[in-house]
Amino acid sequence: MSHHIIDFKDVHFTYPDGTKALDGISFRITHGESVGIVGANGAGKSTLISHMNGYLLPAKGTIIIGDMHLNKSTINNARKTVGVVFQNPDDQLFMPTVFDDVAFGPLNLGMTEERVVERSNEALNTVGCSHLKDKPPHHLSMGQKRAVTIAGVIAMQSDILVMDEPAASLDPKSRRQLINLLKEFRHTKIIASHDLDLIMDVCERCLVISDGKVAADGATGELLTNEQLLEENNLELPLSLQNR
Amino acid sequence: MLNFDKEYFNIGYLDTLAYKNTFVHRLDPRVKLVTTIVFVFMVVSFPKYELSKLIPFFIFPVFMSAAGEIPARFILKKLLFVSPFVFFVAIFNPVFDTAAMYNLYGIKFSGGWVSCISIMIRFTLTISSALLLVATTSFPGVCRALERLYVPKVFVVQLFFLYRYLFVLAEETMRIVRAINMRTFGRKKYGLKIFISTIGLLFMKTVERSERIYHSMCSRGFNGEIRLLKMDKTGFADIVFAVTAIALFIIFRRYDIARILGELAL
Incomplete structure (x- = not known):
């Protein structure tokens, strides 16, 4: 079976304070797909992402990553398969220099130092940040930080790339660079975002999440032009489609 | 600009200095760390009334500052900032140690004053060399050196x-x-x-x-x-730097260079 598959079957999750975040969510994402996850605040997008690499485990239901059922014993393997880029780069860039941070994942995969250096350099080249490798993360702009976090995941050569609000806090040019970069990737991509234009640009498929369930699943072009569906889920047309 | 903002950018400045590309910056962090530790050890190992033997040790921070293109004013400001803590420790020496030690043009200096000045000189030497180590190596570089030295x-x-x-x-x-x-x-x-x-x-x-x-x-x-990752490699320049610096420290520790030069001049 391909390692690039994520299959959620009737997944439920409730936070300790009683907030029901996922309420029987089911979907299947297959090899090479680019899937956007959209929904209002509190719809369950971030909780869903936290389940994709086992940071949270479902209270009920099953998650299949590639050919393994996600549970405590398979978490580490699932994390090799699914690379997550978090919303705030400062949470992800925890090492003292850019290069150390990109090398963090490959080192944990048990590679030799030469291989780690090679992979980290390749990943930094891919995102156009090789000139920043000796810099500490707090000297970078938000766009550069975002690119480096992506390099950190690319260096691990994960089969599936999951991103939470990748365009948050980016200026228009950095946002466009990010979109172009994402379009080049051949990975299976899952992008959770409020930026519907970005989803339109990068993802062919879209999941609309509402109250911890899939409210709609289909082609991005169809779902994000459906005003009634968007209205019902506290969303609106992408900016590029408004006032036409 | 608000005061807090100023302090923040001040911290960041030390960090910025560490990413210059000079001979001193390019040295292996382990070599700089070991040299600085030896320097500090030599400086603090003198008897409490020592003054003249300490003077030649200023060559090290002056060299690091000049070769590393670190503004001396910046280091002096940082020294001034922390000096009150040391001053309050040293200032009690003249109170408790009142025995006359030197007589300079009719002015008598007690042992307490001599040891007070000695403490202030040692403070200037050790803290400035530590600041210069961070300013020419970067904090992560120092940490990495510590790790390679089995901390x-x-x-x-x-x-x-x-x-x-x-x-x-x-x-x-x-x-x-x-x-x-x-x-x-x-x-x-x-x-x-x-x-x-x-x-x-x-x-x-x-x-x-x-x-x-x-x-x-x-x-x-x-x-x-x-x-x-263990990325740093020690080269010929690193060894020359360490050997020269440590040899000089040993000479300064053993011989009273300031006195010898003074006698020669007179």
Whole structure:
């Protein structure tokens, strides 16, 4: 079976304070797909992402990553398969220099130092940040930080790339660079975002999440032009489609 | 600019200096660290009344500052900032040690004054060399050198995180202070209540952030052990630097160079 598959079957999750975040969510994402996850605040997008690499485990239901059922014993393997880029780069860039941070994942995969250096350099080249490798993360702009976090995941050569609000806090040019970069990737991509234009640009498929369930699943072009569906889920047309 | 903002950019400046590309910056961090430790050890090993033998040791910080293109004014400002702590320790020596030691043009100096000046000189030498080490090596470079010199990794990793998140915490504090300033309309005193709630808010944010950091570490394969690359290599220039510097320190420690030069001049 391909390692690039994520299959959620009737997944439920409730936070300790009683907030029901996922309420029987089911979907299947297959090899090479680019899937956007959209929904209002509190719809369950971030909780869903936290389940994709086992940071949270479902209270009920099953998650299949590639050919393994996600549970405590398979978490580490699932994390090799699914690379997550978090919303705030400062949470992800925890090492003292850019290069150390990109090398963090490959080192944990048990590679030799030469291989780690090679992979980290390749990943930094891919995102156009090789000139920043000796810099500490707090000297970078938000766009550069975002690119480096992506390099950190690319260096691990994960089969599936999951991103939470990748365009948050980016200026228009950095946002466009990010979109172009994402379009080049051949990975299976899952992008959770409020930026519907970005989803339109990068993802062919879209999941609309509402109250911890899939409210709609289909082609991005169809779902994000459906005003009634968007209205019902506290969303609106992408900016590029408004006032036409 | 607000005071807190100024302090933040001050911290960042030391960090910026560390990324210059001079001969001193290019030296292996381990070599600079070991040389600085030997320097500090030599300086503090003198008897308490020693003055003249300490003077030649100023060559080391002066060389590091000049060759590393580190502004002397910046280092002096930092020294001044921390000097009160040492001054309060040293100033009690003249009170307790009143026996006359030197007579300079009719002015008698007690042993207490001599040891007080000696402490201040040692403070200037040791703290300036430590500051110059960080300014020419970078904090992560020093940490990496510590790790390669077999300092326990747990300790080194704590230093790494301290350095990385000091700036994030400072930025967060800066945002909170700015938000308070925007709505206090020039009032200088915020009151204890606001101060306590600010500290509480910072604490909560720190806890939340630490959870998110742990999450992102786990997602990249962290299993309780931080693995670090061993990238630094010691070259010929590093060995020449270390041998020359340490040889000079031994000569300065053994012979009273200032006195010899003074006698020659006279």
